[in-house]
């Protein structure tokens with residue numbers, strides 16, 4: 001009786017093994033491809049608060065327009081969207097809690113470092129003790145570059161470089177008040 005000779009057997013075994021390897025290989029390949037496509041970031045993308053590498057954005061681009069002009073056409077609603085990254089550290093509602101940073105309801109025209117129950121940095125306290133307050137100009141410079149404006153501040157935020165977006169943020173901050181202060185005359 002002659003069944004398969006061993007040569008025949010080897011051929012078949014080889015083919016089966018080859019097919020198995022091929023399937024496994026495809027599996028690994030597919031996994032690699034699909035793993036790549038899985039989104040890595042959860043949550044919302046931050047607006048470009050980081051200065052671009054190379055530093056071109058660090059210059060206040062040839063001074064766009066004066067702040068009062070920007071404020072006159074600023075949009076508080078847009079500003080509300082732009083403060084999303086701030087909400088990691090600040091609450092904005094009336095009577096809201098201090099978080100990593102102080103509550104910001106009514107911050108426009110508020111004396112610096114004056115919100116009850118918040119432990120400010122020595123440097124911001126010093127500015128406050130000199131009678132400085134958060135008028136639009138001060139807020140604008142602080143939000144553009146916190147550490148550049150208040151050296152030694154504890155606010156770990158890179159800064160919002162676009163002047164018109166800052167104006168939107170200021171318009172929103174202004175709206176957080178029982179009686180919003182007058183806008184400066186353009």
Ligand code: HEC
Pocket residue numbers: 082083085086087088089090100101102104107111112113114115119120121122123124134139143152153154155156157160169
């Ligand atoms: C990583 C946390 C963090 C983020 C993000 C952040 N802040 Fe702050 N902020 C702080 C801290 C901490 C302080 C207190 C600074 C100090 O004591 O020097 C502060 C202080 C302030 C103050 C001064 C308030 C006062 O009572 O004197 C203002 C105004 C302010 N932040 C606005 C903003 C705005 C607007 C944004 C978003 C564009 C923002 N912050 C994003 C942490 C943050």
